[in-house]
Amino acid sequence: MQQKKIDIWVGLFVLLGVMGLIALALVVGGKGGWSTKGGYPVLVNFQNIGTLKERAPVKMSGVVVGRVGGIELKDVNGEYKAQVTLILDNGLKVPKDSGASVNTAGLLGAQFISLTQGADVEHPVAAGETLDNTQSAMVLEDLITQFGINKAETASKADAVDAPPVK
Amino acid sequence: MSVFINGLAQLGGSVRSSISTLGFAMRMLGALFANVRVWWTRTRLVFQQIHFLGNYSLVIMLVSAAFIGAVLGLQSYYTLSRVGSESMVGLLVALSLVRELAPVVVAILFAGRAGTSMTAEIGLMKAGEQLAAMEMMGVDPVNRVFSPRFWAAGFVVPMLTGLFALVGVYGGYVVAVWWLGVDEGAFWSMMQDGVNVRDDVVNGLIKSAVFGLAVSFLAVYEGAQAHPTPEGVAQATTRTVVKSALLVLGLDFILTALMFS
Numbered sequence: 001m002q003q004k005k006i007d008i009w010v011g012l013f014v015l016l017g018v019m020g021l022i023a024l025a026l027v028v029g030g031k032g033g034w035s036t037k038g039g040y041p042v043l044v045n046f047q048n049i050g051t052l053k054e055r056a057p058v059k060m061s062g063v064v065v066g067r068v069g070g071i072e073l074k075d076v077n078g079e080y081k082a083q084v085t086l087i088l089d090n091g092l093k094v095p096k097d098s099g100a101s102v103n104t105a106g107l108l109g110a111q112f113i114s115l116t117q118g119a120d121v122e123h124p125v126a127a128g129e130t131l132d133n134t135q136s137a138m139v140l141e142d143l144i145t146q147f148g149i150n151k152a153e154t155a156s157k158a159d160a161v162d163a164p165p166v167k
Numbered sequence: 168m169s170v171f172i173n174g175l176a177q178l179g180g181s182v183r184s185s186i187s188t189l190g191f192a193m194r195m196l197g198a199l200f201a202n203v204r205v206w207w208t209r210t211r212l213v214f215q216q217i218h219f220l221g222n223y224s225l226v227i228m229l230v231s232a233a234f235i236g237a238v239l240g241l242q243s244y245y246t247l248s249r250v251g252s253e254s255m256v257g258l259l260v261a262l263s264l265v266r267e268l269a270p271v272v273v274a275i276l277f278a279g280r281a282g283t284s285m286t287a288e289i290g291l292m293k294a295g296e297q298l299a300a301m302e303m304m305g306v307d308p309v310n311r312v313f314s315p316r317f318w319a320a321g322f323v324v325p326m327l328t329g330l331f332a333l334v335g336v337y338g339g340y341v342v343a344v345w346w347l348g349v350d351e352g353a354f355w356s357m358m359q360d361g362v363n364v365r366d367d368v369v370n371g372l373i374k375s376a377v378f379g380l381a382v383s384f385l386a387v388y389e390g391a392q393a394h395p396t397p398e399g400v401a402q403a404t405t406r407t408v409v410k411s412a413l414l415v416l417g418l419d420f421i422l423t424a425l426m427f428s
Contacts, residue, residue: 010214010217014217024336028359029364055352110255
């Protein structure tokens with residue numbers, strides 16, 4: 001009887017341990033830990049999404065109104081674009097001409113989608129439809145490169161002005 | 168002249184005794200590893216040890232895990248929010264727990280909770296001449312007493328480490344998301360994007376299995392080497408904790424250098 005009791009407790013321990021290991025692998029490395037609450041999907045196509053990740057927040061006026069449900073590379077009219085599926089909260093009516101942009105929280109923080117409300121309040125976007133008015137992520141490296149090019153151009157112009165006129 | 172010769176003899180004696188101690192330890196370790204069949208020949212004994220070492224250590228492990236995760240969440244939030252990267256809290260908590268803290272803290276807590284009792288039990292068996300009696304009856308103490316403890320610990324510690332890391336991550340989650348207002352989606356997505364199951368989780372578990380075997384070997388060895396007096400047993404349990412902590416930290420450095428560099 002005593003041995004059976006021990007067997008039961010060991011069985012429970014092993015079960016808990018194995019479930020813990022599986023849950024750990026799923027929670028820290030996989031898809032567990034967080035579920036998308038009910039909402040309706042809206043598609044947005046971006047030229048570049050930077051480091052946007054699934055489950056990043058979708059914000060409107062700074063308030064979280066949904067989550068990024070999925071990210072895929074899609075052929076849109078002969079051009080490859082990052083297609084982001086937004087899961088927006090039920091009850092939220094977003095006009096069809098609203099804008100979506102990829103923003104960064106702080107200088108180094110995670111990226112999120114920011115929605116800017118459009119003017120066409122009469123026609124809200126329906127589930128599965130696409131928002132066309134988008135702005136890509138600001139990529140810091142691109143900005144620095146652009147800044148470098150501008151700087152070089154300005155310098156060469158200044159050199160040209162400073163140089164003595166050729167006689 | 169005689170002082171010099173006495174000194175030389177002392178040096179020689181200490182080298183000889185440390186080599187013979189090391190030899191005894193290695194022979195015992197070899198015998199324990201060779202006796203892996205204890206899993207099916209002495210299953211009952213192994214199960215008793217899993218029950219004793221695992222089930223009884225669960226509470227202290229889980230409570231410590233919750234607090235360690237919470238403190239990690241709190242500290243990393245204050246540091247990361249200075250550069251506006253508080254969404255990384257999840258990643259930092261998970262990586263520190265899975266790779267380092269869970270295996271090391273579980274092994275050290277295990278040495279304190281279960282290792283000491285293993286040493287004391289075996290030391291008292293030795294003091295009561297039970298080990299000698301077993302040998303007289305033709306029962307191998309390695310097979311009957313040492314191996315079930317050694318192998319049970321090697322199995323139990325990785326399980327406890329997995330649970331520790333899981334509870335720790337949720338401790339960090341509660342502090343960061345519920346209390347400090349880190350975005351929930353960012354917490355999980357940053358963590359899941361940055362943690363690799365094969366590299367981080369599996370390596371962490373391999374580490375913890377090594378630590379479990381190391382701690383249980385030390386505990387068993389110190390018990391078998393204890394002076395058969397109440398004082399000797401007390402000293403042996405103290406040595407188990409001190410040596411286990413140092414061994415685990417040293418092994419951790421070596422394993423981390425091998426696995427993650």
